Amino acid sequence: MKLTFKTLLVIFFTFYAVNTFSQIKNEQIDSIINNTVKTDGPGAIVFIKQKGKVLYEKAFGKANIENNVDMSANNAFNIGSVSKEFTAMSVLQLLEKGKLSLEDNVNSYLPNYSNNGDKIKIKHLLSHTSGLKSHTDTIWANTDARKYFDSSKDALNYFKKDTVQFEAGEKHDYCNVNFNLLAYIIEKASGMEYADYVKENIFKPLEMTNSYIPDEGQLIPNLATGYELKNNEIVYARYHSFNQTRGSSSIHTTVEDLSKWYEGLMNSKIISRENLIKAWTPFTLNSGEKSTYGYGFYSDRKFNKTSIFHNGFIFGYSTSDMYFPEDDLLIFVVSNISDINVINTNTIIFDIASRIYKSEVPELTADLLDSYLGTYIMKQGFKAEVSREGMQLLIAVDGGKADKLFPETKTLFMVKDFPAKAEFIPSTNGGEMGIVLSMGPDRFEGIKE
16 A cells, blocks of 8 residues: 555554654754854754653754843744744634635735735635746845834735736745735634734744734844844844744744644644645645645655754844654754854754764765765756765756765765755666755756766
8 A cells, every 4th residue: 555645654654653762862963053052152052852751852053142141941933934833823723713725816815916816715725836926135125124014914015016926836945925925814814914823823822921923023032132144243143124034934933832832733733634734745846746835834754754844034134943743753943043154043953853863873884975976967958966085976057065964864864954866876777876956845856067
C-alpha cells in the first residue's frame, strides 16, 4: 500500500514519538551556538522540547548591547513570518465555524482588489499560490515601511499591485501580501479586528500570556532590542509600521509561549486534527504536483523524517521553528538580529537537527563525494558548482554563495537553509554524472562538464 503524506501524519500522531534527543548532549548544542553567537553581541535563544518535556532552553549573547543586558529565556521577540502560522490557523478556525470557505475568492471580500480576484481563492492565499506580487521589497523597507494607516484595508489599497505574475494555483511564490489579505478576510468573516481575534481565539485559550499583536508604539514587556547590520556595523533596527504587517508578521512572543502554541495544535485545542493535517500537507498545484508549502507552514522531508517548519526575518529579529511529528520533537531558535551574516537561525536549527539525527545519516566515503565534484551545466542555462571541504559537500549556483549539502541517502542531499534538494544521478552507460536540483515541483536537470 502506498502511504500518502496525510496517512503518514496520522500514523505519526497516533503511534510514534521516539526519544531521539538522547543522541545529543547539551554541550554539543552549546558549541553550535557559541561558534556563532558572540557573548557581547546580539543574542539568541534555543528551545527544544520532546513529548511534553523541555530538554534544552538556554539564552546566549545580549538582549541589549548598549546597556550590557544579557539575553534570558523569557525575552520577547517579533517572530516575523512565523506569525503566518497563527493567521492560517485563524482562517481554518473560521472555516470550522462555517464563517468562510477556502473556495471564497478575494474580490468577494475586497471588491476589485485584483483583476484576477475572482479566481484567487483563500486556499491560494494560504499556500502562496495566488500569483499576486508583494510590496515588501528593499525599496519598501527603506521608505513606505514607516507609513501609518488607520486600517488593514487602507494599507492593502495603498500597496495594491494588480500585476498578476501567474494564474492562481500554478506555482508557489512566497508573497507577504497574501497573508495581509487573509488578516483582512479574518476581520470581515469574524466581525473582529485581526489582533482581537487572535488574542481571544488563540492566545487566551492557550494561556499565551506573553504574546502580543501590538498597536503602533505599544511597549512589549521583556522585548529584546532588535538590531541590524549596516556598513558592517551592528546598529538599531529600522522602525516599521505594525499595521502594515498584520497577518504576515507582527506577532511578538516568547519561546515558551511558542511551545504552548505547538502543544495547542497537537492537542487539537485550536483546530481539528483533520484540518491541521491539511495545513501541514504540501499544497497540490494545478498541474497535480506538490508544493513545499501547506497552509501557513512548510512541509518537507528532512533526515528521512516529515518536518514542519517556518522562519521569520523582520527588522531586527529572526525566528526559525522546526517540528518532527514522527518523534514529537520541537526546536525553536530566535534572535534579536535580522542579518543572517551575523546570526542565521535557520543554520543553527538545521545544525541542531542534523546533530540529533546524526545516526540516521548514511556513511559516505571521500571517493563517493569526489565523484560528485565539478561544474554542472543545467538545461535551463545556468551552472551549478559542487565542491567539498573535508567530508562536507557544498553547492553554488551561478557563482553565488555556496550552500552546504546534507545527505538523506548516498545520492540525495538537502540544501541547508532552504526546502531544496540536490540528487546526483550516476551514469549507467559511461557518460558524465547528472544532477537534479529540486524545490517542491520545480526541477532543474544538468550534466557535469
